[in-house]
Amino acid sequence: MRIDIRPVSRLRGEHPLDVAGTLGPVLAALAASPADLPRVMLTCDWVQYKANFRDVADCRPILEGQPSPPWREEGTAPSEAGEAMEIALDLRRTVDADMPAVIGKLLAEQRDPASSGKIALEGWVPGRSSCIWQFNALYWQALSFWEQATGRExxxxxxxxxxxxxxxxxxxxxxxxxxxxxxxxxxxxxxxxxxxxxxxxxxxxxxxxxxxxxxxxxxxxxxxxxxxxxxxxxxxxxxxxxxxxxxxxxxxxxxxxxxxxxxxxxxxxxxxxxxxxxxxxxxxxxxxxxTDEVARIGGRPYQVEVSAYLPGAEAARLGQSIGVTPERLPDVVGKLLKLGPELLCEALPQHFADPGQAVTFWREAWGAVRLAERYVPLPGLDTYQIAEGxxxxxxxxxxxxxxxxxxxxxxxxxxxxxxxxxxxxxxxxxxxxxxxxxxxxxxxxxxxxxxxxxxxxxxxxxxxxxxxxxxxxxxxxxxxxxxxxxxxxxxxxxxxxxx
Ligand SMILES: C[S@@+](CC[C@H](N)C(=O)[O-])C[C@H]1O[C@@H](n2cnc3c(N)ncnc32)[C@H](O)[C@@H]1O
Structure with missing residues (x-):
C-alpha cells in the first residue's frame, strides 16, 4: 500500500502534525475491511481553505479502463472487485474526527453507494465542466445579492x-x-x-x-x-x-x-x-x-473526473427548508444556476417567497456542495484537448x-x-x-x-x-x-x- 503525505512542512516545528495518530486507526480500519490493500493509495493533504469541496476522508476509484458502466451503478465496492482506489484525507480535519468511524462509513458507502443519501447534482465530468463553474459565474452575475446577505465584499x-x-x-x-x-x-x-x-x-x-x-x-x-x-x-x-x-x-x-x-x-x-x-x-x-486536473499514478496518466453532490444530511436539511424532497434538489439547483435568485422566485414562488430566501438557499447549497472524484486513464496525451488549439x-x-x-x-x-x-x-x-x-x-x-x-x-x-x-x-x-x-x-x- 502506498502512503503519500503532502504537507511535509507540518511534520516539523513547535507543533508538528500527529500523522501517526491519524494513520493508525485508518490503517486498522482498512485492514479490517475487504479492501484490496496493495491497490489502495492513501493520500494526505492539508486543505487550507476552510470552505472547500472535500470531506475529512474521500474515496476515489482509480479505473483500469474507460468507465462502462459507471462504478456507482455496479453496487459493489471497487476494492471488493479488486479495483484500485485512493483514500484522500484532509489532515487539517482528521485530528478532530473519529477516524475509525469516518473510514468505516466511507468504506460502507463504497460497498453500498445508495446508503450515503448523497444527491448527485451532475454525472461524472472533467473538472472544467462541473456545475461548480456555473455557481462561480452566478456569484459574479449576482454579486450584490450575495454581498448584501453576507454583509462583506x-x-x-x-x-x-x-x-x-x-x-x-x-x-x-x-x-x-x-x-x-x-x-x-x-x-x-x-x-x-x-x-x-x-x-x-x-x-x-x-x-x-x-x-x-x-x-x-x-x-x-x-x-x-x-x-x-x-x-x-x-x-x-x-x-x-x-x-x-x-x-x-x-x-x-x-x-x-x-x-x-x-x-x-x-x-x-x-x-x-x-x-x-x-x-x-x-x-x-x-x-x-x-480547470481540469490530471495525474500520473504508477507511471500512467489519468484525468480526474468529478461529480458535484450534496451530502445526505445537508440535502435532507436543504430540501426541508424549501419544502421539497432531496431528490428534487438537482432540479431546483439547476434552475437557480440558470435563472439566478431573482427569477428563481418567479419560477418557483411556492418555494421562494422573495429573492432573500432564494439567496439563502443558494448560499446553503453552495456551502454544502462537495466533489466526488475518480481517476480515468488518459488513452494518450495527444487525444486530450486542453482548449481549442x-x-x-x-x-x-x-x-x-x-x-x-x-x-x-x-x-x-x-x-x-x-x-x-x-x-x-x-x-x-x-x-x-x-x-x-x-x-x-x-x-x-x-x-x-x-x-x-x-x-x-x-x-x-x-x-x-x-x-x-x-x-x-x-x-x-x-x-x-x-x-x-x-x-x-x-x-x-x-x-x-x-x-
Ligand atoms: C476575484 S475577482 C478579481 C477582480 C479584480 N481583478 C481584483 O483583483 O480585485 C474575479 C473577476 O473575474 C471575473 N471573471 C471570472 N471569470 C471570468 C470569465 N470567464 N470572463 C471574464 N471575467 C471573468 C469576475 O466577474 C470578477 O470580476
Missing amino acids: YEQALPGGESDARNTAAVRELILELFKVWDDLDARDALPPELYVVELGVGNGNQAKTWLDEFVKLSAAHSRDYYRRLHYMMGDYSPHVLGRAMKAVAQHGDHVTTLVVDATHPTASLGFLRGKAFLVYISNVYDNLP LTGELLRTQLEADGDLRMHVNNGALSSFARTLPLLHPFGRLQCHDLFVTDIRQYLTAFCGPGKYDGSVVNWVNGPLLRHVGNRAGFSVDIAPFSARPSSNVKTLTAQVRD
Missing part, C-alpha cells in the same frame, strides 16, 4: 484581505515603465495616437480606479500628456460587475470603455485590438477560471518529469493567456497577479485547490505550463514575487515579446 475573501491590484506603489512602477516604452517609441515617431490598456476581470473597479488615478497624477507630472490619448478597456463576463466597476471610475469619463468579454476567449470581443494593447492587466482571475501534448514534460503527481491544467487560464498574447503591441506586456505554482514539484507538497472564496472557486495556476505556452508563442514569461508583498503566495507574471 468579495475582496475581503482574497489573499491579504484586498486585491493586490490596488497596491499604489506597484501600480506607479508599472505606469512609469509604460511611460518609458512610450517615450522611446515617441522619440522614433513610432507611438500610435491611441494608447490602449486592457483589464480583464475587473471586479468592483477598485483596481481600475487606483490605476487611472495614479496615471492622471504621473501623466500630469510628465512632459507628455499621455492621459489625453489613453483608452482603458474594462472587460468582464458579468454585466453586473461591469456596471459596478464603471461607477467606480466614472470620473475618468470617455477614457474608459466597458465590454462584455469572456476571459477564456478574449479575441472574440477584443480582436480589434490585435497588436495594439500596450498593457493587458489581469489580477485574481486566472485562479477563478475553469492546445493539445494535451503540452502536459508531457510535466507529467513525465517528476514521477507520480497530480496537477492543474488550468484550461481556462491557458486559453485566456494564449489568446491574449496576440493582442499585445510588439512593445506591450501582459501582467497578471495571481496564485501561481512556480515549480511543478510544489504539487507534491501543497494543496493548490479547488477551494471556495465566498461564492466563487479558487485554484492555483500552473505557472510553468503558462510559461511553456508563452515561450512557444515567442514571448518571454517571468513569474516573480509580488514586490509589495514578497512573502505572499500571490506572484506577478509578466509576458513580453522575446527580444
Whole structure:
C-alpha cells in the first residue's frame, strides 16, 4: 500500500502534525475491511481553505479502463472487485474526527453507494465542466445579492484581505515603465495616437480606479500628456460587475470603455485590438477560471473526473427548508444556476417567497456542495484537448518529469493567456497577479485547490505550463514575487515579446 503525505512542512516545528495518530486507526480500519490493500493509495493533504469541496476522508476509484458502466451503478465496492482506489484525507480535519468511524462509513458507502443519501447534482465530468463553474459565474452575475446577505465584499475573501491590484506603489512602477516604452517609441515617431490598456476581470473597479488615478497624477507630472490619448478597456463576463466597476471610475469619463468579454476567449470581443494593447492587466482571475486536473499514478496518466453532490444530511436539511424532497434538489439547483435568485422566485414562488430566501438557499447549497472524484486513464496525451488549439501534448514534460503527481491544467487560464498574447503591441506586456505554482514539484507538497472564496472557486495556476505556452508563442514569461508583498503566495507574471 502506498502512503503519500503532502504537507511535509507540518511534520516539523513547535507543533508538528500527529500523522501517526491519524494513520493508525485508518490503517486498522482498512485492514479490517475487504479492501484490496496493495491497490489502495492513501493520500494526505492539508486543505487550507476552510470552505472547500472535500470531506475529512474521500474515496476515489482509480479505473483500469474507460468507465462502462459507471462504478456507482455496479453496487459493489471497487476494492471488493479488486479495483484500485485512493483514500484522500484532509489532515487539517482528521485530528478532530473519529477516524475509525469516518473510514468505516466511507468504506460502507463504497460497498453500498445508495446508503450515503448523497444527491448527485451532475454525472461524472472533467473538472472544467462541473456545475461548480456555473455557481462561480452566478456569484459574479449576482454579486450584490450575495454581498448584501453576507454583509462583506468579495475582496475581503482574497489573499491579504484586498486585491493586490490596488497596491499604489506597484501600480506607479508599472505606469512609469509604460511611460518609458512610450517615450522611446515617441522619440522614433513610432507611438500610435491611441494608447490602449486592457483589464480583464475587473471586479468592483477598485483596481481600475487606483490605476487611472495614479496615471492622471504621473501623466500630469510628465512632459507628455499621455492621459489625453489613453483608452482603458474594462472587460468582464458579468454585466453586473461591469456596471459596478464603471461607477467606480466614472470620473475618468470617455477614457474608459466597458465590454462584455469572456476571459477564456478574449479575441472574440477584443480582436480589434490585435497588436495594439500596450498593457493587458489581469489580477485574481486566472485562479477563478475553469480547470481540469490530471495525474500520473504508477507511471500512467489519468484525468480526474468529478461529480458535484450534496451530502445526505445537508440535502435532507436543504430540501426541508424549501419544502421539497432531496431528490428534487438537482432540479431546483439547476434552475437557480440558470435563472439566478431573482427569477428563481418567479419560477418557483411556492418555494421562494422573495429573492432573500432564494439567496439563502443558494448560499446553503453552495456551502454544502462537495466533489466526488475518480481517476480515468488518459488513452494518450495527444487525444486530450486542453482548449481549442492546445493539445494535451503540452502536459508531457510535466507529467513525465517528476514521477507520480497530480496537477492543474488550468484550461481556462491557458486559453485566456494564449489568446491574449496576440493582442499585445510588439512593445506591450501582459501582467497578471495571481496564485501561481512556480515549480511543478510544489504539487507534491501543497494543496493548490479547488477551494471556495465566498461564492466563487479558487485554484492555483500552473505557472510553468503558462510559461511553456508563452515561450512557444515567442514571448518571454517571468513569474516573480509580488514586490509589495514578497512573502505572499500571490506572484506577478509578466509576458513580453522575446527580444
Ligand atoms: C476575484 S475577482 C478579481 C477582480 C479584480 N481583478 C481584483 O483583483 O480585485 C474575479 C473577476 O473575474 C471575473 N471573471 C471570472 N471569470 C471570468 C470569465 N470567464 N470572463 C471574464 N471575467 C471573468 C469576475 O466577474 C470578477 O470580476
